[in-house]
Amino acid sequence: MQSREIRxxxxxxxxxxxxxxxVATVDVPDPGDGEVTVQNVxxxxxxxxxxxxxxxxxxxxxxxxxxxxxxxAVGKIVASSNPDFPEGAHVLNMNGWREAFNSNGDGLQLLxxxxxxxxxxxxxxxxxGMTAYVGLLEVGALAEGETVFVSGAAxxxxxxxxxxxxxxxxxxxxxxxxxxxxxxxKELGFxxxxxxxxxxxxxxxxxxxxxxxxxxxxxVGGDHLQAAIHCMRPFGRIPLCGAISMYNATEPVPGxxxxxxxIGLGLTLRGFIVSHFNHLAEQFxxxxxxxxxxxxxxxxxxxxxxxxxxxxxxxxxxxxxxTGKMIVNLTS
Amino acid sequence: MQSREIRxxxxxxxxxxxxxxxVATVDVPDPGDGEVTVQNVxxxxxxxxxxxxxxxxxxxxxxxxxxxxxxxAVGKIVASSNPDFPEGAHVLNMNGWREAFNSNGDGLQLLxxxxxxxxxxxxxxxxxGMTAYVGLLEVGALAEGETVFVSGAAxxxxxxxxxxxxxxxxxxxxxxxxxxxxxxxKELGFxxxxxxxxxxxxxxxxxxxxxxxxxxxxxVGGDHLQAAIHCMRPFGRIPLCGAISMYNATEPVPGxxxxxxxIGLGLTLRGFIVSHFNHLAEQFxxxxxxxxxxxxxxxxxxxxxxxxxxxxxxxxxxxxxxTGKMIVNLTS
Numbered sequence: 001m002q003s004r005e006i007r008x009x010x011x012x013x014x015x016x017x018x019x020x021x022x023v024a025t026v027d028v029p030d031p032g033d034g035e036v037t038v039q040n041v042x043x044x045x046x047x048x049x050x051x052x053x054x055x056x057x058x059x060x061x062x063x064x065x066x067x068x069x070x071x072x073a074v075g076k077i078v079a080s081s082n083p084d085f086p087e088g089a090h091v092l093n094m095n096g097w098r099e100a101f102n103s104n105g106d107g108l109q110l111l112x113x114x115x116x117x118x119x120x121x122x123x124x125x126x127x128x129g130m131t132a133y134v135g136l137l138e139v140g141a142l143a144e145g146e147t148v149f150v151s152g153a154a155x156x157x158x159x160x161x162x163x164x165x166x167x168x169x170x171x172x173x174x175x176x177x178x179x180x181x182x183x184x185x186k187e188l189g190f191x192x193x194x195x196x197x198x199x200x201x202x203x204x205x206x207x208x209x210x211x212x213x214x215x216x217x218x219x220v221g222g223d224h225l226q227a228a229i230h231c232m233r234p235f236g237r238i239p240l241c242g243a244i245s246m247y248n249a250t251e252p253v254p255g256x257x258x259x260x261x262x263i264g265l266g267l268t269l270r271g272f273i274v275s276h277f278n279h280l281a282e283q284f285x286x287x288x289x290x291x292x293x294x295x296x297x298x299x300x301x302x303x304x305x306x307x308x309x310x311x312x313x314x315x316x317x318x319x320x321x322x323t324g325k326m327i328v329n330l331t332s
Numbered sequence: 333m334q335s336r337e338i339r340x341x342x343x344x345x346x347x348x349x350x351x352x353x354x355v356a357t358v359d360v361p362d363p364g365d366g367e368v369t370v371q372n373v374x375x376x377x378x379x380x381x382x383x384x385x386x387x388x389x390x391x392x393x394x395x396x397x398x399x400x401x402x403x404x405a406v407g408k409i410v411a412s413s414n415p416d417f418p419e420g421a422h423v424l425n426m427n428g429w430r431e432a433f434n435s436n437g438d439g440l441q442l443l444x445x446x447x448x449x450x451x452x453x454x455x456x457x458x459x460x461g462m463t464a465y466v467g468l469l470e471v472g473a474l475a476e477g478e479t480v481f482v483s484g485a486a487x488x489x490x491x492x493x494x495x496x497x498x499x500x501x502x503x504x505x506x507x508x509x510x511x512x513x514x515x516x517x518k519e520l521g522f523x524x525x526x527x528x529x530x531x532x533x534x535x536x537x538x539x540x541x542x543x544x545x546x547x548x549x550x551x552v553g554g555d556h557l558q559a560a561i562h563c564m565r566p567f568g569r570i571p572l573c574g575a576i577s578m579y580n581a582t583e584p585v586p587g588x589x590x591x592x593x594x595i596g597l598g599l600t601l602r603g604f605i606v607s608h609f610n611h612l613a614e615q616f617x618x619x620x621x622x623x624x625x626x627x628x629x630x631x632x633x634x635x636x637x638x639x640x641x642x643x644x645x646x647x648x649x650x651x652x653x654x655t656g657k658m659i660v661n662l663t664s
Binding site for chain 2: 051058059060221225226240241242243246252253254255256257258259260261262263264265266267268269270271272273276
């Protein structure tokens, strides 16, 4: 069979454009002994991928020009010469940005019985959901009755952060970038949600959290982080999860000018990525599948159809095109 | 008796000057029933006091114009109508910046048998020493064999940080502001010490810590913090203790422009003040008196004589006039 894939054509400068990507078609032969052929059902685009488009050392190596991009995907085994991976089984894999591929099984994770649509395993029950879960509960050490502020609250991670905080009996304030997103956050049970385009961030946060913020879950960086520091309660925690406001910056962006407030208040700012907490994967999946199937955690997806739309979906992450998880469907 | 005291005459703008302070003389009557008269032997000037000279909410209330300043001091009971405080006893108190005062005993802490000169209880065995101790061991969670970088390393806190790290079997790199200070740090056993005026901070840190830094103890903020972040190892810790480079700034100073590196590296930046760890005071004193009397921890003092010299001593903290602890002797 053949597979279309998306390759990095040039390293984006500032905001990525469609011209930084190209579509190519490759042959996927019948699987050899011990191999399987995986047809991807859907793939993920995530903000962290922007960092891999720079040619620099980071926690994941950079993407290479002329090579297919990679990322999370859910696929189905369509041909198998490997008894561990029977035909028809769903597998989580890191070979997104392409329709199909062969594998000897390394890097494939059997999903077992799906308790939700396949795409949920790229979102609420997948990497973004687990990022929210470990960031809030482990890094943020959230305690019952505390007040949480989350930026990028209508995103794949932020929307889960807010809902977990509500399950844990907390007050939740969120920021997002449109009236529709704010309305959805209120449906999800957020106590206060505001559009960060309108007015002063500190005033908005204080309105939602008049007694201050115990945990600020930072998806945005920049102005949001600085404003949140102004509003923290003593011994508050700030999980640093992402800084989407800065990923396309072409010059270094100054950090918060009020970091010295952390001294007297005893604040903790702690960066993390989800793979630092892989030991919690089973516990996360059990909790989150329970919350999703019971309706305690809801999720939304913004979907694009066809691998050729993946660059557009990816760019949309930085323009606010998504509410909830951005998904590219590859086969129906 | 009479006591000279230093009052805040005007709130400093930028670097404080002698004109921001004034000397006044007050009467100290014989102690009333339950009271004692304390004559201060020596007093402390500390960088954190600069923050109290601004009229703003902080973790300690601001100093008031026309009133005597306050701060750590060691005094001797010279008259007593309070059986808890016999004449001749040494007491730690927060009524520095004056020669003598009366007290009903609140806020006086009996020092018992002194194992070192009185001034050491304002330095290595006092608040700065305990700041180093809790910051490095509790906030920084230092483990044996790790690499520590400390800025302001020839100061009252920094010099103790480095020596505790050596006791704990760690590699230690320090920055300071003169050749004399660097020479002293090497005497203290620092593995590498450099003058931050010369050349590139990142290059200096990398020279001393080619495999990266596990704990950066930040006394300085600004460029030092940014450079240290560039050099941190995965899961490194950054106790935020002070930001002396920024205390006299008249405009907000941008924070580090590389804070997003904390995400992939899993770095923790945690602010603290020593009083968050008062529960460790006894353990600290026992450990530190042991290290000081055995010679494992050495300290230096820069001393001024006479309460009228206290403003000059205080200003000297920001011009690098001190090696080790800055002390003002009030009676010999």
